[in-house]
Amino acid sequence: MGDVVRIGRLQTCVPDAHTVMDALRGNEMHFAVLPLVHPRARREFANKTVRDEPFTRSDLTLSSHAWSTNVVGALSPWLNLDSPCARVRTDSEKALKQEVMWAQHISCPAVLTPIPAKKCPNFARALYSNLTGYTNTQFMVRIPLVWTDDPEASSDPWETWNDVRSVCEHHACLSVALELTSDLPDQDTVEQWGAEQVKMIIVPTSIFLTNASGFPVLSKRHQAILNVFFARNVDLVLSGRPRHQSDMLVYTQYLQHLYQNRPQLSDSEAFEQPYWDYLQIPLQPLADNLESQTYEVFERDPVKYVNYQEAVRLCLLDLMAQPGRKEERFVIMVVGAGRGPLVRASLQAAEQAGANVFCYALDKNPNAVVTLRNMRLTEGWVGKVEVVHSDMRAFHPDVLADILVSELLGSFGDNELSPECLDGAQSFLKPGTGVSIPQSYTSAMAPISSAKLHQEVKSYNDVKHFETTYVVKMHAHRVLSRPQDCWTFDHPNHETPIDNARYSVHRFPITRSSCLTGFAGYFDAKLYGDVHISIHPETFSTGMFSWFPLLIPIRTPIYLPAGCEVEAHIWRRVEDKKVWYEWVVTSPSVGPLNNLNGRSFSIGL
Ligand SMILES: C[S@@+](CC[C@H](N)C(=O)[O-])C[C@H]1O[C@@H](n2cnc3c(N)ncnc32)[C@H](O)[C@@H]1O
Structure with a gap:
């Protein structure tokens, strides 16, 4: 379906699952959140009377493909695992287990819990005991952005979520179905949810406003919240009855319109997007030899080399301003030259500064040295640049450097061992006047x-x-x-x-x-x-x-x-x-x- 957000329909009761599935197509929706058991089918497990009736509809109602791709199972709303009444707690726990087993049987990829009580240790424990049994099913805990039954409540619904996931030891299959509310919390709270495992946003039809043409629209603040989560690949779920027309199509079309018009990524964000939250082991350019592709990625940076060039230019101007040094031929040693961009930047800086320079381009990576030797020939560097294949800590040149240019920095600065490498290289920096870039x-x-x-x-x-x-x-x-x-x-x-x-x-x-x-x-x-x-x-x-x-x-x-x-x-x-x-x-x-x-x-x- 191209660039669309997945939208589902939350059904509170389901007279006929086929009708629901047909309506999904008509309303341009992708999935339904269906009660696993009829919401009014309360079960009392203490009552030992054996009954012949099934506790829910047959799995034959839908194909297994439909259950596994188009349905999220909603647990019964009456489950009250933190009730003061032991019997209610026990029945709720048994019903929870029965429903989760059923969800697993019909291959529902996810189940949605009812909104838990603000303090809910037994809910959390019961959830955890079910979570550990079913490794593939996502358990989504329904949490409102603000407590609608008690808007003045001092406790933040995030605290309830945090309690639940802490009890469940941050289980990987536990996530949040965050319900938008008419009243909204402050921006900080929204950002806090942005750091959580929110997999679904529930959008009640009751929070929509009506525009001049009679169509449903969301307030700017609600739109801003959706934009936060559009960038986090969540599913949307519409709940409540249609309030603007007889069906839900106007809502899905409006939500898709918001999705299509979400803020576009800047060029650098678009470059970074494939790396979002992707763990990379830091490079070890000292112990390993970097590959051509890695250098190529560095060299695309639009800022780094410009700033280095400016630094070398300013440094040369300062050296030339020292008494008697204006006409001197300054020695620049680029240590860890890679495929040469800092050599090029240094030569251009010298030209801008009107300085006479000679460059050394040194690297310990024999493959990068091949590129440097080729560049010396193709970029007109003969007579201006000498290429050296050496570890900078072991290099003993005949001349001393005025400027030592290097870029050996990791994300934490010193974590690619720039200090140890430059301590070795500073022996060939002119004492007193020699400058290291970076300083x-x-x-x-x-x-x-x-x-x-x-x-x-x-x-x-x-x-x-x-x-x-x-x-x-x-x-x-x-x-x-x-x-x-x-x-x-x-x-x-x-x-x-x-x-x-x-x-x-x-x-x-x-x-x-x-x-x-x-x-x-x-x-x-x-x-x-x-x-x-x-x-x-x-x-x-x-x-x-x-x-x-x-x-x-x-x-x-x-x-x-x-x-x-x-x-x-x-x-x-x-x-x-x-x-x-x-x-x-x-x-x-x-x-x-x-x-x-x-x-x-x-x-x-
Ligand atoms: C992060 S890359 C930078 C390459 C290039 N200067 C650039 O900015 O695109 C670091 C380079 O330093 C080289 N290097 C690291 N430690 C070195 C050492 N002790 N002696 C010589 N070269 C070293 C690596 O082989 C690599 O080419």
């Missing part, structure tokens, strides 16, 4: 909540993957507090002896109750003077897409009450052959230390 870089981190990213890491089913950091274009997530700087590396490094181990402690204030699932890591690099490249959200280099943030996960999500502080500690640890990070959360509760001694992941020197 420094600072790592930063912020606490985040993302049910999706937690599930992605959890799906590996081992501790090792929770003790690994990932490069991720984070999408369905929320940053819970402003990022804080961890540490800085300056180049050249004049410390003796040089110690690249680091440790930082953070206290992040949390304004609203949330669920901590890990941290996002960023860097801001000062190339030269005021010229930076940054993925820190507050100083981000607009349009630059070479780096996505670093995900630093934690094993067990932590509930954060409003007003608390997240205290986190992070270490950069260094040994002869490897560098690694360790991290721990110590407040509001103390968690385990992650990646002790680099047991799960480290970066090879």
Whole structure:
């Protein structure tokens, strides 16, 4: 059906399943949410009288294909698992089990629960006991955006959801069917839902307004909420009777119209979209040799090379302004030159500055050196550029460099071992006047909540993957507090002896109750003077897409009450052959230390 959103119909009772299925087509809908059992068919399991009647319609009513692709099973609305009455609780629990078994039998891909009580430990426990038995069925918990029975309630429905999924230990098959309400919560609450596993949005017909032509429309705020979830691939479900015409078609057509007119992605968002919430293991350009395709992706960045060129230009102007140096031939060494874009940028910067320069293009990757040697011939670099195949830590040139240009940065700044490489290379930088571009870089981190990213890491089913950091274009997530700087590396490094181990402690204030699932890591690099490249959200280099943030996960999500502080500690640890990070959360509760001694992941020197 092309670029459309999947829309379903929530039926409260079903006299005839075939009629419902036929109406779906007429109303341009994709699926129906059908009661698994007639809503009034309350069952009393204590009553031992054996009855011959079936508790629900036959599975033969629809084909198995229809059950498995066009139907979500709704659990009975009368289930009251947290009733003060033991008999109601027991009947509800038995009925729940019976209905879930039935959903499994007819291959319903998902079941929808009724809205739970605000405090619902028994509902959560019963759900969990059923969840563990049926691995393929999605359990969607119906949660309203605000409590409609009690709009003034101080408790946020998110708290109920958070209680349920915490009891269920963040089970991968548990998700939310979020119900739009006429009254809406603040924007922050909507964004909080954006970080949750929302699989379905229930849109009641009662929240539609009527436009001048008599058609149903949604308020701007409701539209804005739908736009948040359109970008998260949810299904929509219409509930309630038609209030504008006799059928539902006007509603589906209107929702499709909103979907078609959702905000379009910018060029950089469109580039990033395939990577949304996709975990990538960080590159190790020192230990591994990058492939041609990887260089090609870097080289498409519209910002990085422009900023480097400007940094080299400003640096050359400053060197030329030093007494007696205007006519000097400056030596630029591009260390880690890859396929040459920083060599090209340096030569162009020299031309702009009117500077006389000679360049060295050095890389330890023998394949990149092939490209560099070819470029020397094809780009007119003979006499201007010397290509060197060497590890920069082992290079001993006859001349010293005025400028050492490098880009060895990872998403967390130092995590691709730029400090260790540049400490080795600074021996051939002119003492006193030699400049490193970048001059420094600072790592930063912020606490985040993302049910999706937690599930992605959890799906590996081992501790090792929770003790690994990932490069991720984070999408369905929320940053819970402003990022804080961890540490800085300056180049050249004049410390003796040089110690690249680091440790930082953070206290992040949390304004609203949330669920901590890990941290996002960023860097801001000062190339030269005021010229930076940054993925820190507050100083981000607009349009630059070479780096996505670093995900630093934690094993067990932590509930954060409003007003608390997240205290986190992070270490950069260094040994002869490897560098690694360790991290721990110590407040509001103390968690385990992650990646002790680099047991799960480290970066090879
Ligand atoms: C992130 S890439 C950057 C490539 C290129 N300068 C660019 O900006 O497109 C880093 C490059 O540094 C090289 N490299 C990393 N560590 C090195 C080392 N110790 N000595 C020499 N080259 C190194 C890698 O082979 C890789 O080509």
